Amino acid sequence: VLYGVFLLFSGATLLQGLLCLWLFNIMIVNWNGMSYLTAIKDYRGILCSFAAAIGVACLCALAVLALGLPPVEGLLASVALGYGVMLVWDVVLLYRYFPQSDRSPWLFLQWLDQFMPLALTGLFTNLGLFAHLVIIWAGPIGVQVKGLFYGAPYHDVPALIAFLTILVTSVNFVVSVEVNFYPRYRDYYSLFNDGGVVGDIVVAEEEMLATLNSELRFCALKQLFVTAAVISLETTVLSALPLGFNNLMHGYFRTLCVGYGLYAVGNTVMLILLYFTDYKGAVLASGLFAGVAGLATAVSLLLPQQFYGFGFLLGAAVFFIVALLRLDTYTANLPYRILSQQPMVATDKTGRFTELGRLLDRAEQRYEEGRHKGEPHGAFERTVVRVYRNHWGGSDDR
Structure with missing residues:
Protein backbone atom coordinates (compact mmCIF):
# COMPACT_ATOMS: atom_id res chain seq x y z
CA VAL A 1 0.00 0.00 0.00
CA SER A 101 -1.79 -24.62 7.46
CA ASP A 102 -5.20 -24.31 9.08
CA ARG A 103 -4.03 -21.48 11.34
CA SER A 104 -4.95 -17.89 10.64
CA PRO A 105 -2.42 -16.00 8.49
CA TRP A 106 -2.82 -12.95 10.75
CA LEU A 107 -1.34 -14.71 13.77
CA PHE A 108 2.20 -14.32 12.39
CA LEU A 109 2.11 -10.88 13.99
CA GLN A 110 2.48 -12.46 17.43
CA TRP A 111 6.07 -13.42 16.59
CA LEU A 112 6.98 -9.75 16.36
CA ASP A 113 6.19 -9.49 20.06
CA GLN A 114 7.97 -12.75 20.83
CA PHE A 115 11.15 -11.92 18.87
CA MET A 116 11.22 -8.17 18.39
CA PRO A 117 15.08 -8.12 18.52
CA LEU A 118 15.16 -10.30 15.40
CA ALA A 119 12.89 -7.90 13.54
CA LEU A 120 15.05 -4.95 14.62
CA THR A 121 18.22 -6.80 13.59
CA GLY A 122 16.86 -7.35 10.11
CA LEU A 123 15.69 -3.75 9.85
CA PHE A 124 19.01 -2.27 11.02
CA THR A 125 21.06 -4.56 8.78
CA ASN A 126 19.13 -3.52 5.68
CA LEU A 127 19.26 0.16 6.66
CA GLY A 128 23.02 -0.05 7.04
CA LEU A 129 23.37 -1.89 3.76
CA PHE A 130 21.21 0.36 1.58
CA ALA A 131 20.61 3.71 3.32
CA HIS A 132 23.98 5.10 2.22
CA LEU A 133 22.88 4.75 -1.42
CA VAL A 134 19.74 6.82 -0.81
CA ILE A 135 21.72 9.46 1.09
CA ILE A 136 24.17 9.79 -1.80
CA TRP A 137 21.22 10.46 -4.14
CA ALA A 138 20.59 13.66 -2.19
CA GLY A 139 24.17 14.82 -2.70
CA PRO A 140 25.86 16.76 -5.50
CA ILE A 141 26.32 13.67 -7.72
CA GLY A 142 22.64 12.67 -7.42
CA VAL A 143 20.43 13.04 -10.49
CA GLN A 144 16.67 13.14 -10.90
CA VAL A 145 15.68 10.32 -13.23
CA LYS A 146 11.99 11.12 -13.32
CA GLY A 147 9.61 12.58 -10.75
CA LEU A 148 10.43 11.04 -7.38
CA PHE A 149 12.91 8.56 -8.88
CA TYR A 150 16.47 9.59 -8.13
CA GLY A 151 19.87 7.98 -8.56
CA ALA A 152 23.61 8.59 -8.54
CA PRO A 153 25.07 6.58 -11.43
CA TYR A 154 28.67 7.54 -10.62
CA HIS A 155 28.20 5.92 -7.20
CA ASP A 156 25.47 3.32 -7.85
CA VAL A 157 27.27 1.42 -10.62
CA PRO A 158 30.51 0.91 -8.62
CA ALA A 159 28.39 -0.02 -5.58
CA LEU A 160 26.48 -2.67 -7.54
CA ILE A 161 29.65 -4.30 -8.89
CA ALA A 162 31.41 -4.05 -5.51
CA PHE A 163 28.43 -5.73 -3.85
CA LEU A 164 28.92 -8.76 -6.12
CA THR A 165 32.35 -9.37 -4.60
CA ILE A 166 30.79 -10.63 -1.36
CA LEU A 167 29.09 -13.56 -3.08
CA VAL A 168 32.04 -15.73 -2.08
CA THR A 169 31.30 -15.13 1.60
CA SER A 170 27.53 -15.56 1.19
CA VAL A 171 28.05 -18.92 -0.52
CA ASN A 172 30.83 -19.95 1.85
CA PHE A 173 28.60 -19.39 4.89
CA VAL A 174 25.99 -21.86 3.60
CA VAL A 175 28.27 -24.56 2.15
CA SER A 176 31.14 -24.40 4.63
CA VAL A 177 30.54 -22.49 7.87
CA GLU A 178 27.06 -23.87 8.55
CA VAL A 179 27.82 -27.34 7.23
CA ASN A 180 30.88 -27.81 9.44
CA PHE A 181 29.78 -25.78 12.45
CA TYR A 182 26.18 -26.87 12.85
CA PRO A 183 26.85 -30.58 13.72
CA ARG A 184 29.20 -29.48 16.53
CA TYR A 185 26.67 -26.90 17.66
CA ARG A 186 23.85 -29.47 17.67
CA ASP A 187 25.90 -32.05 19.60
CA TYR A 188 26.89 -29.47 22.21
CA TYR A 189 23.35 -28.32 22.95
CA SER A 190 22.00 -31.86 22.87
CA LEU A 191 24.26 -32.69 25.84
CA PHE A 192 22.46 -30.04 27.89
CA ASN A 193 19.03 -31.24 26.79
CA ASP A 194 19.72 -34.99 27.12
CA GLY A 195 21.61 -35.06 30.41
CA GLY A 196 25.23 -35.16 29.27
CA VAL A 197 28.03 -35.27 31.83
CA VAL A 198 30.22 -32.26 32.54
CA GLY A 199 33.32 -33.76 30.95
CA ASP A 200 31.53 -34.43 27.67
CA ILE A 201 30.08 -30.92 27.67
CA VAL A 202 33.52 -29.35 28.13
CA VAL A 203 35.02 -31.43 25.29
CA ALA A 204 32.07 -30.68 23.00
CA GLU A 205 32.36 -26.95 23.72
CA GLU A 206 36.08 -26.93 22.89
CA GLU A 207 35.47 -28.80 19.62
CA MET A 208 32.57 -26.54 18.67
CA LEU A 209 34.47 -23.31 19.32
CA ALA A 210 37.59 -24.62 17.57
CA THR A 211 35.53 -25.46 14.50
CA LEU A 212 33.83 -22.07 14.65
CA ASN A 213 37.12 -20.17 14.93
CA SER A 214 38.61 -22.14 12.05
CA GLU A 215 35.61 -21.57 9.78
CA LEU A 216 35.39 -17.86 10.55
CA ARG A 217 39.13 -17.45 9.94
CA PHE A 218 38.92 -19.21 6.56
CA CYS A 219 35.81 -17.22 5.65
CA ALA A 220 37.59 -13.92 6.38
CA LEU A 221 40.71 -15.01 4.48
CA LYS A 222 38.69 -16.00 1.41
CA GLN A 223 36.93 -12.63 1.39
CA LEU A 224 40.27 -10.86 1.89
CA PHE A 225 41.84 -12.64 -1.07
CA VAL A 226 38.83 -11.96 -3.31
CA THR A 227 38.72 -8.28 -2.35
CA ALA A 228 42.48 -7.87 -2.87
CA ALA A 229 42.33 -9.63 -6.26
CA VAL A 230 39.38 -7.54 -7.45
CA ILE A 231 41.01 -4.28 -6.39
CA SER A 232 44.24 -5.29 -8.15
CA LEU A 233 42.49 -6.13 -11.43
CA GLU A 234 39.63 -3.63 -11.40
CA THR A 235 41.36 -0.86 -13.35
CA THR A 236 42.14 -3.16 -16.27
CA VAL A 237 38.85 -5.05 -16.32
CA LEU A 238 36.39 -2.23 -15.65
CA SER A 239 38.10 0.14 -18.05
CA ALA A 240 37.60 -2.44 -20.81
CA LEU A 241 33.84 -2.65 -20.15
CA PRO A 242 31.45 -0.06 -21.66
CA LEU A 243 30.38 1.27 -18.25
CA GLY A 244 31.91 4.74 -18.49
CA PHE A 245 34.20 4.33 -15.49
CA ASN A 246 36.30 7.38 -14.66
CA ASN A 247 38.87 7.96 -11.92
CA LEU A 248 36.18 8.97 -9.40
CA MET A 249 34.21 5.77 -10.03
CA HIS A 250 37.36 3.66 -9.71
CA GLY A 251 37.95 5.24 -6.30
CA TYR A 252 34.37 4.55 -5.19
CA PHE A 253 34.70 0.95 -6.33
CA ARG A 254 37.88 0.28 -4.36
CA THR A 255 36.49 1.90 -1.22
CA LEU A 256 33.18 0.07 -1.44
CA CYS A 257 34.89 -3.27 -2.13
CA VAL A 258 36.63 -2.99 1.24
CA GLY A 259 33.41 -1.83 2.91
CA TYR A 260 31.29 -4.66 1.52
CA GLY A 261 34.01 -7.17 2.40
CA LEU A 262 33.95 -6.04 6.04
CA TYR A 263 30.17 -6.13 6.01
CA ALA A 264 30.11 -9.69 4.64
CA VAL A 265 32.41 -11.05 7.36
CA GLY A 266 30.65 -9.00 10.05
CA ASN A 267 27.28 -10.31 8.91
CA THR A 268 28.58 -13.88 9.13
CA VAL A 269 29.70 -13.25 12.72
CA MET A 270 26.31 -11.70 13.52
CA LEU A 271 24.52 -14.78 12.19
CA ILE A 272 26.62 -16.90 14.54
CA LEU A 273 25.49 -14.64 17.39
CA LEU A 274 21.92 -15.52 16.44
CA TYR A 275 22.85 -19.22 16.61
CA PHE A 276 23.75 -18.64 20.27
CA THR A 277 20.53 -16.59 20.77
CA ASP A 278 22.53 -13.46 21.57
CA TYR A 279 19.77 -11.21 20.30
CA LYS A 280 21.01 -8.17 22.21
CA GLY A 281 24.45 -8.48 20.65
CA ALA A 282 22.97 -8.79 17.16
CA VAL A 283 20.77 -5.72 17.68
CA LEU A 284 23.73 -3.76 19.07
CA ALA A 285 26.03 -4.62 16.15
CA SER A 286 23.41 -4.05 13.43
CA GLY A 287 22.12 -0.87 15.08
CA LEU A 288 25.62 0.63 15.20
CA PHE A 289 26.11 -0.43 11.59
CA ALA A 290 22.97 1.39 10.46
CA GLY A 291 23.64 4.47 12.59
CA VAL A 292 27.33 4.91 11.80
CA ALA A 293 26.98 4.14 8.08
CA GLY A 294 24.05 6.53 7.65
CA LEU A 295 25.47 9.35 9.75
CA ALA A 296 28.99 9.09 8.32
CA THR A 297 27.61 9.05 4.77
CA ALA A 298 25.53 12.17 5.49
CA VAL A 299 28.63 13.91 6.92
CA SER A 300 30.67 12.87 3.90
CA LEU A 301 28.38 14.94 1.66
CA LEU A 302 30.06 17.99 3.18
CA LEU A 303 33.47 16.73 2.04
CA PRO A 304 34.97 16.45 -1.46
CA GLN A 305 33.27 13.88 -3.68
CA GLN A 306 36.13 11.36 -3.51
CA PHE A 307 35.27 10.70 0.18
CA TYR A 308 31.66 9.61 -0.43
CA GLY A 309 32.22 5.86 -0.04
CA PHE A 310 34.06 6.15 3.26
CA GLY A 311 30.87 6.58 5.30
CA PHE A 312 29.71 3.07 4.46
CA LEU A 313 33.27 1.76 4.95
CA LEU A 314 33.35 3.19 8.47
CA GLY A 315 29.94 1.72 9.31
CA ALA A 316 30.95 -1.72 8.01
CA ALA A 317 34.19 -1.62 10.02
CA VAL A 318 32.26 -0.80 13.21
CA PHE A 319 29.81 -3.61 12.40
CA PHE A 320 32.61 -6.14 11.96
CA ILE A 321 34.55 -5.11 15.07
CA VAL A 322 31.52 -4.93 17.40
CA ALA A 323 30.11 -8.28 16.20
CA LEU A 324 33.50 -9.99 16.57
CA LEU A 325 34.11 -8.58 20.05
CA ARG A 326 30.59 -9.50 21.13
CA LEU A 327 31.01 -13.09 19.88
CA ASP A 328 34.34 -13.43 21.69
CA THR A 329 32.82 -12.10 24.92
CA TYR A 330 29.67 -14.17 24.66
CA THR A 331 31.40 -17.50 23.99
CA ALA A 332 34.04 -16.92 26.69
CA ASN A 333 31.52 -18.06 29.32
CA LEU A 334 29.06 -20.07 27.28
CA PRO A 335 27.75 -22.47 29.99
CA TYR A 336 26.72 -19.47 32.10
CA ARG A 337 24.89 -17.95 29.12
CA ILE A 338 23.00 -21.19 28.54
CA LEU A 339 22.21 -22.22 32.11
CA SER A 340 22.03 -19.06 34.18
CA GLN A 341 21.18 -16.16 31.88
CA GLN A 342 17.96 -17.63 30.51
CA PRO A 343 14.62 -16.86 32.25
CA MET A 344 13.64 -19.33 34.96
CA VAL A 345 10.05 -19.62 33.69
CA ALA A 346 8.99 -19.59 30.06
CA THR A 347 6.61 -16.73 29.32
CA ASP A 348 4.66 -15.74 26.25
CA LYS A 349 5.22 -12.14 25.25
CA THR A 350 2.11 -10.44 24.00
CA GLY A 351 1.74 -6.86 22.89
CA ARG A 352 0.23 -4.61 20.28
CA PHE A 353 1.18 -6.85 17.34
CA THR A 354 -0.39 -9.91 18.97
CA GLU A 355 -3.58 -7.99 19.68
CA LEU A 356 -3.62 -6.67 16.13
CA GLY A 357 -3.30 -10.21 14.77
CA ARG A 358 -6.15 -11.44 16.96
CA LEU A 359 -8.29 -8.48 15.95
CA LEU A 360 -7.79 -9.12 12.24
CA ASP A 361 -8.35 -12.86 12.73
CA ARG A 362 -11.68 -12.34 14.50
CA ALA A 363 -12.73 -9.73 11.96
CA GLU A 364 -11.98 -12.11 9.11
CA GLN A 365 -13.91 -14.94 10.77
CA ARG A 366 -16.98 -12.74 11.36
CA TYR A 367 -16.73 -11.37 7.84
CA GLU A 368 -16.70 -14.89 6.41
CA GLU A 369 -19.67 -15.86 8.61
CA GLY A 370 -21.58 -12.81 7.43
CA ARG A 371 -20.70 -13.48 3.81
CA HIS A 372 -22.06 -17.01 4.04
CA LYS A 373 -25.25 -15.62 5.58
CA GLY A 374 -25.72 -13.32 2.60
CA GLU A 375 -24.47 -10.00 3.97
CA PRO A 376 -23.35 -7.55 1.23
CA HIS A 377 -19.77 -7.88 0.04
CA GLY A 378 -17.35 -5.24 1.28
CA ALA A 379 -18.33 -5.30 4.98
CA PHE A 380 -14.82 -6.15 6.18
CA GLU A 381 -14.13 -2.62 7.45
CA ARG A 382 -17.39 -2.52 9.41
CA THR A 383 -16.54 -5.92 10.88
CA VAL A 384 -13.14 -4.69 12.06
CA VAL A 385 -14.77 -1.69 13.76
CA ARG A 386 -17.39 -3.91 15.41
CA VAL A 387 -14.81 -6.40 16.72
CA TYR A 388 -12.60 -3.56 17.97
CA ARG A 389 -15.51 -1.94 19.82
CA ASN A 390 -16.59 -5.24 21.40
CA HIS A 391 -13.05 -6.21 22.44
CA TRP A 392 -11.67 -2.91 23.70
CA GLY A 393 -14.84 -1.00 24.42
CA GLY A 394 -13.86 1.79 22.04
CA SER A 395 -16.27 4.38 20.74
CA ASP A 396 -17.29 4.72 17.11
CA ASP A 397 -14.85 7.58 16.71
CA ARG A 398 -11.95 5.44 17.94
Missing part, protein backbone atom coordinates in the same frame (compact mmCIF):
# COMPACT_ATOMS: atom_id res chain seq x y z
CA LEU A 2 2.78 2.45 0.90
CA TYR A 3 4.64 1.74 -2.33
CA GLY A 4 1.41 2.16 -4.28
CA VAL A 5 0.92 5.61 -2.75
CA PHE A 6 4.52 6.48 -3.65
CA LEU A 7 3.96 5.40 -7.25
CA LEU A 8 0.84 7.57 -7.53
CA PHE A 9 2.92 10.68 -6.87
CA SER A 10 6.21 9.46 -8.36
CA GLY A 11 5.73 10.87 -11.85
CA ALA A 12 5.75 7.40 -13.46
CA THR A 13 3.22 6.61 -16.15
CA LEU A 14 0.33 4.27 -15.39
CA LEU A 15 2.03 1.35 -17.15
CA GLN A 16 5.38 2.02 -15.44
CA GLY A 17 3.67 2.26 -12.05
CA LEU A 18 1.77 -1.00 -12.56
CA LEU A 19 4.97 -2.78 -13.63
CA CYS A 20 6.84 -1.45 -10.59
CA LEU A 21 4.03 -2.54 -8.27
CA TRP A 22 3.87 -5.95 -9.97
CA LEU A 23 7.61 -6.47 -9.52
CA PHE A 24 7.43 -5.27 -5.91
CA ASN A 25 4.67 -7.75 -5.01
CA ILE A 26 6.56 -10.60 -6.68
CA MET A 27 9.71 -9.77 -4.73
CA ILE A 28 7.83 -9.81 -1.41
CA VAL A 29 7.00 -13.48 -2.00
CA ASN A 30 10.46 -14.29 -3.36
CA TRP A 31 12.41 -12.76 -0.48
CA ASN A 32 10.24 -14.51 2.10
CA GLY A 33 10.32 -17.78 0.19
CA MET A 34 14.12 -17.78 -0.05
CA SER A 35 14.28 -17.73 3.76
CA TYR A 36 12.75 -21.22 3.77
CA LEU A 37 14.35 -22.74 0.67
CA THR A 38 17.51 -23.92 2.41
CA ALA A 39 15.34 -25.82 4.90
CA ILE A 40 13.98 -28.14 2.22
CA LYS A 41 17.48 -29.11 0.98
CA ASP A 42 16.23 -29.49 -2.61
CA TYR A 43 19.27 -27.79 -4.09
CA ARG A 44 18.63 -29.01 -7.61
CA GLY A 45 15.16 -27.51 -7.57
CA ILE A 46 16.51 -24.24 -6.17
CA LEU A 47 19.22 -24.10 -8.84
CA CYS A 48 16.68 -24.78 -11.60
CA SER A 49 14.44 -22.03 -10.21
CA PHE A 50 17.23 -19.45 -10.39
CA ALA A 51 18.40 -20.65 -13.82
CA ALA A 52 14.88 -20.50 -15.27
CA ALA A 53 14.33 -17.02 -13.87
CA ILE A 54 17.59 -15.72 -15.36
CA GLY A 55 16.89 -17.40 -18.71
CA VAL A 56 13.36 -16.01 -19.03
CA ALA A 57 14.43 -12.49 -18.01
CA CYS A 58 17.34 -12.42 -20.47
CA LEU A 59 15.34 -13.85 -23.37
CA CYS A 60 12.49 -11.41 -22.81
CA ALA A 61 14.93 -8.49 -22.56
CA LEU A 62 16.60 -9.50 -25.84
CA ALA A 63 13.19 -9.77 -27.49
CA VAL A 64 12.26 -6.30 -26.24
CA LEU A 65 15.43 -4.80 -27.72
CA ALA A 66 15.11 -6.74 -30.99
CA LEU A 67 11.48 -5.69 -31.52
CA GLY A 68 12.20 -2.05 -30.68
CA LEU A 69 9.67 -1.91 -27.85
CA PRO A 70 9.84 0.89 -25.24
CA PRO A 71 12.98 -0.02 -23.27
CA VAL A 72 11.92 1.09 -19.78
CA GLU A 73 8.57 -0.69 -19.80
CA GLY A 74 9.93 -3.67 -21.74
CA LEU A 75 12.89 -4.29 -19.45
CA LEU A 76 10.77 -3.83 -16.32
CA ALA A 77 8.33 -6.41 -17.66
CA SER A 78 11.22 -8.75 -18.50
CA VAL A 79 12.60 -8.59 -14.98
CA ALA A 80 9.11 -9.07 -13.49
CA LEU A 81 8.51 -12.11 -15.71
CA GLY A 82 11.85 -13.62 -14.70
CA TYR A 83 11.16 -13.17 -11.00
CA GLY A 84 7.59 -14.38 -11.61
CA VAL A 85 8.95 -17.69 -12.89
CA MET A 86 11.11 -17.92 -9.74
CA LEU A 87 8.05 -17.17 -7.58
CA VAL A 88 5.94 -19.95 -9.12
CA TRP A 89 8.79 -22.46 -9.03
CA ASP A 90 9.73 -21.68 -5.42
CA VAL A 91 6.12 -21.81 -4.22
CA VAL A 92 5.73 -25.25 -5.83
CA LEU A 93 8.90 -26.43 -4.06
CA LEU A 94 7.72 -25.06 -0.73
CA TYR A 95 4.26 -26.60 -1.01
CA ARG A 96 5.84 -30.02 -1.46
CA TYR A 97 7.48 -29.77 1.96
CA PHE A 98 5.24 -27.40 3.93
CA PRO A 99 1.56 -28.36 3.78
CA GLN A 100 -1.24 -25.85 3.90
